[in-house]
Amino acid sequence: MRIVKVETFLVPPRWLFVRIETDTGVVGWGEATCEGHSETVRTAVAQFAEVLLQSDPLRIEDHWQVMTKAGFYRGGPILASAVSGIDQALWDIAGKHLGVPVHQLLGGHVRDRIRVYGWVGGDDPNEVKDHILEQLEAGLTAVKMNASGKMGRLGTVAEIDGVVARVAAAREVLGEHRDVAVDFHGRFTLANTRRVAPLLEPLRPFFLEEPVVPENSHLIGELARSTSIPVSTGERLYSRQEFLPVLQAGIAVAQPDLSHAGGISEVRRIASLAEVFDVQLAPHCPLGPLALAACLQVGFATPNFLIQEQSIGIHYNQGAEVLDYVLDKTPLQFVDGHIERLTGPGLGIEIDENAVRVADKLEHQWRSPLWRHADGSHAEW
Structure with a gap:
């Protein structure tokens, strides 16, 4: 079994879904949402896809190690969110391939x-x-x-x-x-x-x-x-x-x-x-x-x-x-x-792929609110 396609879907209200397809027809889904920055995460997922394509999806730990450690600059919410969505999708594939829930x-x-x-x-x-x-x-x-x-x-x-x-x-x-x-x-x-x-x-x-x-x-x-x-x-x-x-x-x-x-x-x-x-x-x-x-x-x-x-x-x-x-x-x-x-x-859930693909076309852009104190300085949201 090999990974043949990695897709992302930016859907309302503020989520980023990851879809990984294999050559056997097994499809895994994950969520790489990073609220307010999901467009950036989408780019990171596409970069990780370069090393995932044509690889064995069941080597989940090896993929995790490569994605988190092969780059000289590591960590942070953007890269970690991209890894998270991919990791979830790989576990989804493994469970579906073996016919069991991830737990x-x-x-x-x-x-x-x-x-x-x-x-x-x-x-x-x-x-x-x-x-x-x-x-x-x-x-x-x-x-x-x-x-x-x-x-x-x-x-x-x-x-x-x-x-x-x-x-x-x-x-x-x-x-x-x-x-x-x-x-x-x-x-x-x-x-x-x-x-x-x-x-x-x-x-x-x-x-x-x-x-x-x-x-x-x-x-x-x-x-x-x-x-x-x-x-x-x-x-x-x-x-x-x-x-x-x-x-x-x-x-x-x-x-x-x-x-x-x-x-x-x-x-x-x-x-x-x-x-x-x-x-x-x-x-x-x-x-x-x-x-x-x-x-x-x-x-x-x-x-x-x-x-x-x-x-x-x-x-x-x-x-x-x-x-x-x-x-x-x-x-x-x-x-x-x-x-x-x-x-x-x-x-353990079935995604409505048609609904996801339709929603992706809406091109939502959710952003965190900007708050200020009475003196005009930034306030934590």
Whole structure:
């Protein structure tokens, strides 16, 4: 079996799909989305295709090693996202070729279902309760919300009280048996985070996500040591090497993104490394169906897997939804706040290739919002 074609599809709302075709007719799909920069990733995938064509798709590890190490300049979100989408597609091919789901190739399942959570906003205090009720009606038992919208470098009393009020509103709706995670989204300085975290402790958030920007990961241990709330990070870390310092610093939850952090191959290794530090895995995934399926395949075979993010109904999804690109929506349905074990071969979902090809012609260009502080300087989104 040989690889004969590598294609990419830039589809709404902001995703980049990878399709790899073999000479036996087996086709694998992956997701190489890098939000706001997917056109650049598309070029990187085309460059990697130069060494993939006419090669054996089942040599997944060798391909991963070559793509990540054969270039003198390595790493970063663009190259890592390109590798991620290709890696997912190669695992999809391997599973389809052998007639088994990817988690079977990773050692078999250690759980029968995976708990999932949905996003409920948080920038606007008026939206929190209504959005949580919508997620509960959809069958979820856990949600995640932003701690705030634009946040000052040292928040005002009103800004800080607003964070507490919104999380308190969420706790009131959720009660004692459901969970809310709070995403600081890198919008807070360390000093601001340390002021807010103690005020949230009585509300017992599931975890506090990305309390500092990733380039300040060397500071995250100060927060982890100062609060009883589990601290999480990782959506903007792209390798085991980048995760090691935050694991050593005392985070409780690692959140690699399977479309950014080297795909199934590398995230599986990040999960094993996290287990050494008694850290749970909760992959970042506000993305499309292929990224979600790849996350689930890892989760079914990973002992220290906590919960899975998913973006069905998320406000980012304008112009298309997660399930719009799959032929059979049943495998990704929620059952009592979970997704049941995927049993189909490969990634376990069937992509609607016609829908993908039509969507690619729309030429979407999603970009991150540009925020500024009152003084005109850049503010973290």
